[in-house]
Amino acid sequence: MNRRNILEIGLRLFVLFIISVILVAGFWFHQTFYQIGLYPLLLLGGLTTFTVIIFGHFALSGRPSWRRPSKTIGLTSEEAEHIILGTSSLLALQPQVELEMIPGTVVSAKYVHGSSTIAVMKIKESYRKLLADISDEEVRALGFQSRQKLLSFFADQGRLNQNDPITLVRFRIVEKGGTEST
Secondary structure (H helix, E strand, O other): OOHHHHHHHHHHHHHHHHHHHHHHHHHHOHHHHHHOOHHHHHHHHHHHHHHHHHHHHHHHHOOOHHHOOOEEEEEOHHHHHHHHHOOOOEEEEOOOOOOOOOOOOEEEEEEOOOOOEEEEEEEEEEEEEEHHHOOHHHHHHOOOOOHHHHHHHHHHHOOOOOOOEEEEEEEEEEEEOOOOOO
């Protein structure tokens, strides 16, 4: 278990502890709450309950609800392997795919012919380029060792030729092997 996982588990346990303290304090001051009147009681009780639910959700799921994947990207087994091994920080998508890859969007990456989630990713940048104009740095970021291997991969997939436009999406992995579905 690495340091980040230990810190994440510690944060979740701390949030659950704070929720427990809030609930115990609520029971302790229960009688006092009724003396402040109906409207303040509804406002304070509603706010407290809302806070407990939000923090409880965060503590159990490990991420706030606004960081759930909003879109799904289908990947081939080779593209998925690059993500699983951590050799890829860039994806090459066909421009026909009608996904808005806006920076900050959280997406779920799944196998093209499957339902298991490979990773949950946050989009950092997306742009279009001709396949022939991709730089050596972008080839390595896509997880390939050479331009020739990249081109043969696309030829084997029957997806693109060198003169076709391609959408390049730079991402950061938020969670590997998640089980969420969109």
